[in-house]
Amino acid sequence: MSLDVRRARRFAAPATAAVAAAVVTMVVNPTPGASASAPHASAKTPTAKNVIFINGDGMGAATRQAARLHLAGMGGQLAMDKLPTSGQLTTEPDDPKAVVTDSAAAATAWATGEKTYNGAISVDVDGNPLATLGQQARAAGKATGLVTTAQVTDASPAAFFSNTANRSAQDEIARQYIEVSKPDVILGGGEDWWLPAGSAGAFKDQPAEDPSEASKGTKGNLIAKAKKAGYSYVSSADQLSRAKGGKLLGLFANEEMFQQRAEGQGDVYSPVVGLSTMTSKALSTLDKNKKGFFLMVEEEGVDEFAHSNNGTRVLQSMQELEKAVAVARAYVATHPDTLLVVTGDHETGGLAVEDTDATDESGTGISAEDGPFSIRGSEKSFYIDWTTSGHTGVDVPVTAAGPLSDRFTGKHANTYVYDVLRQALTRR
Secondary structure, eight states, X not given: OOHHHHHHHBOOSSHXXXXXXXHHHHHXXXXXXXXXXXXXXXXXXXXXXXXXXXXXXXXXXHXXXXXXXXXXXXXXXXXXXXXXXXEEEEOOOOXXXXXXXXXXXXXXXXXXXXXXXXXXXXXOTTXXXXXXXXXXXXXXXXXXXXXXXXXXXXXHHHHHHOOBSOTTOHHHHHHHIIIIIOOSEEEEEOGGGGSBTTOOOSSOSSOTTOTTOOOOBXXXXXXXXXXXXXXXXXXXXXXXXXOOSSEXXXXXXSSSSSBOOSTTTTOBOXXXXXXXXXXXXXXXXXXXXXXXXXXXXXXXXXXXXXXXXXXXHHHHHHHHHXXXXXXXXXXXXXXXXXXXXXXXXXXXSOOEEEOOOTTSXXXXXXXXXXXXXXXXXXXXXXXXXXXXXXXXXXXXXXXEESTTGGGGSEEXXXXXXXXXXXXXXXXX
């Protein structure tokens, strides 16, 4: 990437005033793609009225294979496998201390087209804020939204709608949502970050299932500020179903929308509202914008349970991700001007799919085998073998459908996602 291109993508500090100017500039005069394999625009370049971008956090090729066997069977296909275009993305960050990415650096690459250090939310390696796809889509007149089973202010969604040098500043990220980037739909967990310490909301502090959870924001009552800014606030499935259009904020848990503990010791994947339900609501809400929309959807459970080497919960999370992809595919079927992209930010756990073999080492701890897991429609089964409790640097698969989806054929850096999505969202 040339120095000129890098400079064209940066905002100047302070962030708030410069963000608005930089976003408008980049939408009116978009910069060339950053990667060597970036798509080349022309007068006939197709555009997409809508973009749905789905992240299976921590989902690598073997994760998809395990889910395919368990949910679709041998010879079967997942909904995400049925998308007509497929390719691979590399994932390494630009970090002086790491060769394997975290979710923040990976999502920043998607959202801005620049690689950065682990922990950074849409700032470059020098800490300068970068223009994001969410902000650019809004400046182009499109509705925007995010849906996740993590905290709505967690790293992946945050990278599309905020700028901060430290992913841990989730209350600051929430403030930026309401005051700066203003997504029309915000659905997921993380109520603790929207309320000051000592002010419990719909979900009580120190719940029995996890006493460490409690309100901890430092930016005031951001839920009240969101309501004042025109958002309808919901915290249950019933409230979500009854919400009528307009700007929508839904927080359905203190933190993530599931409980992470060692397998069989209180680990639970049972969100108050399923990812597919949130996705459907987001689509029906954003669809009202005549200029189209950008929606980011994330299933966080794949990553979090893989960190615990918990194959049972990973497969449950993959099943809910599949349902959300099915919802998105159904929307694309009736809205062919929609680009749908499904991928993962990185792989977690070093997951391998193995045959049942009593002579193979099973190990203990992070090298333990997990299973057996059933294969749909078969008497056979498979094991999952874990090699780490962290992330790995393997390539991740990407599948896509709709305008410009063919650009994802082949192998690309994760920054290439930005190049394609920006073209799809920028009407010519």
